[in-house]
Amino acid sequence: MSVIDELLSVPADWLRGDGEENEMVLSCRVRLARNLERKPFTHISGAEDLRDIQGEIKEAVAGTAAMGEALVIDMDDILETERMLLAERRLLSQEMVQKYQNRSLLVNRGEGVSVMVNEADHLRMQVLESGLSARDAFRIISALDDELDEHLGFAFSDRLGYLTACTTNVGTGLRVSAMVHLPGLVHNNDIRQVIDGLRHVKLTVRGSYGEGSEVMGNFFQISNSITLGHTEADTVEDMESHLKKVLEFEKKARESLLREARSLLEDKIWRSYGILKSARLVSPKEAMGLISAVRLGIGLGIVTDVALTDLNEILIMIQPMHLQRLHDRAMKPEERDRIRADFIRSKLNKQ
Amino acid sequence: MSVIDELLSVPADWLRGDGEENEMVLSCRVRLARNLERKPFTHISGAEDLRDIQGEIKEAVAGTAAMGEALVIDMDDILETERMLLAERRLLSQEMVQKYQNRSLLVNRGEGVSVMVNEADHLRMQVLESGLSARDAFRIISALDDELDEHLGFAFSDRLGYLTACTTNVGTGLRVSAMVHLPGLVHNNDIRQVIDGLRHVKLTVRGSYGEGSEVMGNFFQISNSITLGHTEADTVEDMESHLKKVLEFEKKARESLLREARSLLEDKIWRSYGILKSARLVSPKEAMGLISAVRLGIGLGIVTDVALTDLNEILIMIQPMHLQRLHDRAMKPEERDRIRADFIRSKLNKQ
Numbered sequence: 001m002s003v004i005d006e007l008l009s010v011p012a013d014w015l016r017g018d019g020e021e022n023e024m025v026l027s028c029r030v031r032l033a034r035n036l037e038r039k040p041f042t043h044i045s046g047a048e049d050l051r052d053i054q055g056e057i058k059e060a061v062a063g064t065a066a067m068g069e070a071l072v073i074d075m076d077d078i079l080e081t082e083r084m085l086l087a088e089r090r091l092l093s094q095e096m097v098q099k100y101q102n103r104s105l106l107v108n109r110g111e112g113v114s115v116m117v118n119e120a121d122h123l124r125m126q127v128l129e130s131g132l133s134a135r136d137a138f139r140i141i142s143a144l145d146d147e148l149d150e151h152l153g154f155a156f157s158d159r160l161g162y163l164t165a166c167t168t169n170v171g172t173g174l175r176v177s178a179m180v181h182l183p184g185l186v187h188n189n190d191i192r193q194v195i196d197g198l199r200h201v202k203l204t205v206r207g208s209y210g211e212g213s214e215v216m217g218n219f220f221q222i223s224n225s226i227t228l229g230h231t232e233a234d235t236v237e238d239m240e241s242h243l244k245k246v247l248e249f250e251k252k253a254r255e256s257l258l259r260e261a262r263s264l265l266e267d268k269i270w271r272s273y274g275i276l277k278s279a280r281l282v283s284p285k286e287a288m289g290l291i292s293a294v295r296l297g298i299g300l301g302i303v304t305d306v307a308l309t310d311l312n313e314i315l316i317m318i319q320p321m322h323l324q325r326l327h328d329r330a331m332k333p334e335e336r337d338r339i340r341a342d343f344i345r346s347k348l349n350k351q
Numbered sequence: 352m353s354v355i356d357e358l359l360s361v362p363a364d365w366l367r368g369d370g371e372e373n374e375m376v377l378s379c380r381v382r383l384a385r386n387l388e389r390k391p392f393t394h395i396s397g398a399e400d401l402r403d404i405q406g407e408i409k410e411a412v413a414g415t416a417a418m419g420e421a422l423v424i425d426m427d428d429i430l431e432t433e434r435m436l437l438a439e440r441r442l443l444s445q446e447m448v449q450k451y452q453n454r455s456l457l458v459n460r461g462e463g464v465s466v467m468v469n470e471a472d473h474l475r476m477q478v479l480e481s482g483l484s485a486r487d488a489f490r491i492i493s494a495l496d497d498e499l500d501e502h503l504g505f506a507f508s509d510r511l512g513y514l515t516a517c518t519t520n521v522g523t524g525l526r527v528s529a530m531v532h533l534p535g536l537v538h539n540n541d542i543r544q545v546i547d548g549l550r551h552v553k554l555t556v557r558g559s560y561g562e563g564s565e566v567m568g569n570f571f572q573i574s575n576s577i578t579l580g581h582t583e584a585d586t587v588e589d590m591e592s593h594l595k596k597v598l599e600f601e602k603k604a605r606e607s608l609l610r611e612a613r614s615l616l617e618d619k620i621w622r623s624y625g626i627l628k629s630a631r632l633v634s635p636k637e638a639m640g641l642i643s644a645v646r647l648g649i650g651l652g653i654v655t656d657v658a659l660t661d662l663n664e665i666l667i668m669i670q671p672m673h674l675q676r677l678h679d680r681a682m683k684p685e686e687r688d689r690i691r692a693d694f695i696r697s698k699l700n701k702q
Contacts, residue, residue, distance in 0.1 A: 263689060267631035274629025280618035338614060 013110035017308030019131020023299035026179040033121040033173035050102035060151040066144035075100035085321040177223030184253030217288030269297035282341040364461035368659030370482020374650035377530040379485040384472040384524035401453035411502040417495035426451035436672035528574030535604030568639030620648035633692040
């Protein structure tokens with residue numbers, strides 16, 4: 001069994017779709033950027049340095065309590081399609097898909113805790129949890145951070161904080177983000193105002209699934225953009241408190257939708273569910289829209305025979321590399337539309 | 352139990368959806384226009400004359416073998432909404448919905464044989480059968496015609512044939528029509544050419560469900576327009592032979608659709624079926640389009656878990672007066688969209 005197959009043999013914990021506010025918040029993620037003292041940053045390291053760093057970090061991470069029995073995936077040993085698959089699972093950055101030599105991913109069973117080695121920084125630790133769980137995630141990553149700091153010694157300046165390859169991460173090196181589903185705010189057109197408000201408090205909002213991507217299915221990724229001049233704890237607190245405000249707006253939008261257009265809304269939700277359960281060709285964009293409607297239906301108590309965990313799994317599994325791995329061959333987009341529809345049907349009709 | 356409830360208590364035979372070419376031909380209908388000798392035509396008759404004619408015809412029809420134990424529905428005794436309901440069942444003309452005094456409908460159990468009394472002509476006999484069945488229908492109506500002629504004596508001229516109120520019916524008084532489903536020809540854009548060809552041989556083509564109505568769901572009504580200078584048997588033969596040519600074109604169109612766009616076609620069919628089984632609001636026009644796609648799916652062997660008879664019943668039952676009768680009250684169109692969707696779902700999900 002290849003290390004990728006081993007990873008895929010256990011479903012990712014964060015897909016469970018539980019946790020606080022799980023109907024609106026798919027997941028929270030915290031990430032810490034760290035670098036070893038007395039080693040050049042990744043982008044100015046030669047192959048030998050990179051291998052030294054790689055070896056040192058792999059050894060240190062493997063022994064931590066937070067990671068448990070981690071899978072170690074050396075990027076040089078796997079195919080580009082497999083790196084793309086890891087990116088689809090939110091374990092690898094796009095950058096590392098391309099720049100993979102002397103780089104590794106360490107990931108625990110359940111995929112909640114992972115470390116990219118030799119990405120832009122020597123270490124990019126990540127904790128990914130279901131629901132509104134930034135504090136929990138932060139507790140876990142802090143423990144890992146402390147443990148690793150003891151073994152490895154991280155580059156730190158008393159004046160600036162943690163030193164990172166890119167100035168945008170200097171200070172805490174902390175990026176907290178949440179994947180949220182805001183169909184109510186999109187529908188009532190308040191989403192623009194909400195996004196402006198979040199930007200005003202220095203939060204970044206993107207369409208789901210990657211940087212700069214189009215908003216699909218009303219999924220948004222909200223993350224902090226400030227790492228300097230705030231404590232880590234404040235960053236997490238602020239993020240949660242702003243998120244909660246957004247969720248309040250979304251709840252109100254949903255309530256008013258139900259009040260003012262219940263029939264139309266129910267029709268849209270049930271149709272979307274019906275199409276997902278019967279279509280033979282589904283594009284990525286349409287799939288996201290349909291899943292969004294069904295997810296809203298679950299949140300409103302309209303759809304009761306499908307679990308959030310199944311929808312979350314579908315979101316991951318209908319991505320190109322996941323579909324291709326299911327059938328163990330490359331496919332053109334049109335063929336993937338068919339395989340995507342097949343997968344969705346099999347998942348939703350099993351109930 | 353009212354006479355209308357009695358009628359509705361037994362499903363119409365022609366909805367069975369059996370008979371020759373049943374996948375493309377919903378039904379065939381033959382109609383004979385006849386008038387009593389020595390009585391003024393309906394439109395120039397006073398109330399007393401109309402009542403005399405009405406009584407005479409009711410008595411004669413009630414005793415015929417072709418009609419069996421007929422229901423007698425006097426238009427004066429029922430509501431306008433009930434007359435509209437009878438029109439939706441294809442038993443009454445729109446004209447008779449409006450002009451109803453001293454008029455009657457006689458209809459057998461199963462609704463295959465019926466006679467409108469004092470419509471434009473004293474008698475408008477109708478036989479309605481499932482599938483490509485114009486000859487059968489003609490045999491039945493001829494027997495009724497002969498039987499009634501013996502009792503009543505029909506206005507007839509040796510030079511012109513049967514005399515009728517409108518010159519377009521003089522001669523045979525025979526109108527043969529077929530309700531056909533031609534999605535293949537609509538899709539490949541050959542429908543225009545086929546309709547032109549039919550008009551060239553003096554056949555009339557209309558959208559389904561009434562005169563001048565928009566084509567919905569790719570259903571077309573094809574009927575003869577000539578009643579003078581042809582024998583009745585020739586009219587029926589010609590109609591069937593032209594219909595068979597149209598059906599050949601439709602079959603070829605379906606085959607080439609399957610060959611060239613099977614995936615897209617299957618997707619469209621299954622989606623339509625999925626929407627019908629799940630939507631909460633369906634307009635008449637959308638319903639017809641979706642039913643058309645599922646009907647095509649049955650014809651192509653793609654959809655196997657729904658019967659033509661159920662789709663046929665849906666076509667009748669989702670009309671406004673039928674929906675209102677189900678719930679025994681008047682409804683606005685938007686509310687009917689909901690009730691329509693409910694009815695369709697209950698029918699298709701019972702499997």
